[in-house]
Amino acid sequence: MxxxxxxxxxxxxxxxxxxxxxxxxxxxxxxxxxxxxxxxxxxxxxxxxxxxxxxxxxxxxxxxxxxxxxxxxxxxxxxxxxxxxxxxxxxxxxxxxxxxxxxxxxxxxxxxxxxxxxxxxxxxxxxxxxxxxxxxxxxxxxxxxxxxxxxxxxxxxxxxxxxxxxxxxxxxxxxxxxxxxxxxxxxxxxxxxxxxxxxxxxxxxxxxxxxxxxxYPAQRFDEDQRNNFNEVAFINLVHNETLVLLEHLPFIRRIVFLFWAIFVGTCDSLGFVQWLRFLPSQGQLAGKKLLASWRGRWQGYKEFVIRNS
Incomplete structure (x- = not known):
């Protein structure tokens, strides 16, 4: 081959x-x-x-x-x-x-x-x-x-x-x-x-x-600077994840995902529970990440709805 x-x-x-x-x-x-x-x-x-x-x-x-x-x-x-x-x-x-x-x-x-x-x-x-x-x-x-x-x-x-x-x-x-x-x-x-x-x-x-x-992770020349928080990069990451998963999960699992993502989330895409977890160590940064995550979720959801309407 x-x-x-x-x-x-x-x-x-x-x-x-x-x-x-x-x-x-x-x-x-x-x-x-x-x-x-x-x-x-x-x-x-x-x-x-x-x-x-x-x-x-x-x-x-x-x-x-x-x-x-x-x-x-x-x-x-x-x-x-x-x-x-x-x-x-x-x-x-x-x-x-x-x-x-x-x-x-x-x-x-x-x-x-x-x-x-x-x-x-x-x-x-x-x-x-x-x-x-x-x-x-x-x-x-x-x-x-x-x-x-x-x-x-x-x-x-x-x-x-x-x-x-x-x-x-x-x-x-x-x-x-x-x-x-x-x-x-x-x-x-x-x-x-x-x-x-x-x-x-x-x-x-x-x-x-x-x-x-x-x-050998090298320098990036865009808004995504790997381990440094950037609001635009954070929103983009969550938007991309949300759009892909909404399109590939069945209806019931899609609903469960949205509730889980908003209220729990992960360390890369924060929900409310993850915000509480990181608040003592990250302070205001944790709040910025939570708001960026929710914005990314909303924007990904809107794009999914528009495409499938």
């Missing part, structure tokens, strides 16, 4: 260099590498013009619209392989990454998506904790990620993570990443709608911790 690796990148040429080097060192050679670059990203275009990698089947795609969704959709249009593997420019796949991916898709014709662990590096420190539950959408709407902490045997999951996910081109068909996802860069939860759609269509989604990449 021919494999394509798709990498969206923006203003991180040093990270991209490490990623491309890792692809050159794969046990199973890559058949096509697509790097999607913003038209205004002079740093990356200069790096690619000077890149000397004669054995790397590199194909560049130019995109004018900001955000990972537009980049990935532009890249999907250029995919030639039977399998498309998506990773970030700040990741470095392990040498057996493509070999393991090809083996999975060759052995199971019902496999639509495959993901694995991203080993997160914080400077010289490796995040090596472990969690048995990964990539699950619970019945009342809570999403459990933990893709960077997964251990154990391969298992079916509901959701994959954008830094390490592969898809059968036949399964994707005309499916594209949801352009309603808000954000000018990361667009958090963009992969959730994609994988849930494949699963609802009957395709199997597998997570195997051994299908691994090293992940």
């Amino acid at each position: 021919r494999n394509t690796v798709l990498i969206p990148t923006y203003r991180r040429p040093q990270d991209l260099s490490r990623c491309l080097l890792a692809l050159q060192e794969q046990i199973k050679p890559v058949d096509q590498v697509i790097v999607v670059v913003r038209d205004t990203d002079a740093e990356t275009w200069q790096f690619l013009a000077q890149l000397n990698a004669p054995n790397l089947p590199l194909h560049t795609v130019k995109v004018t619209q900001p955000g990972v969704v537009a980049a990935l959709n532009a890249g999907l249009a250029a995919v030639e392989g039977d399998i498309v593997s998506i990773t970030d420019d700040d990741a470095a796949p392990h040498p057996d990454w493509l070999e393991r991916i090809a083996a999975y898709f060759t052995s199971d014709s019902r496999l639509g998506g495959l993901g694995g662990r991203d080993w997160i590096h914080h400077g010289s420190k490796l995040e090596d904790a472990s969690r048995p539950v990964v990539g699950q959408l619970q019945w009342f709407g809570r999403v459990i990620g933990n893709h960077h902490l997964g251990v154990g045997e391969p298992r079916e999951v509901d959701i994959l993570k954008g830094v390490n996910m592969s898809f059968r081109k036949e399964a994707i068909g005309q499916l594209r990443f949801d352009e309603r996802m808000r954000g000018t860069g990361a667009q958090v939860h963009f992969e959730m709608a994609f994988t849930l759609t494949l699963k609802r269509a009957g395709w199997k989604i597998i997570y195997d911790p051994n299908v691994a990449v090293d992940h």
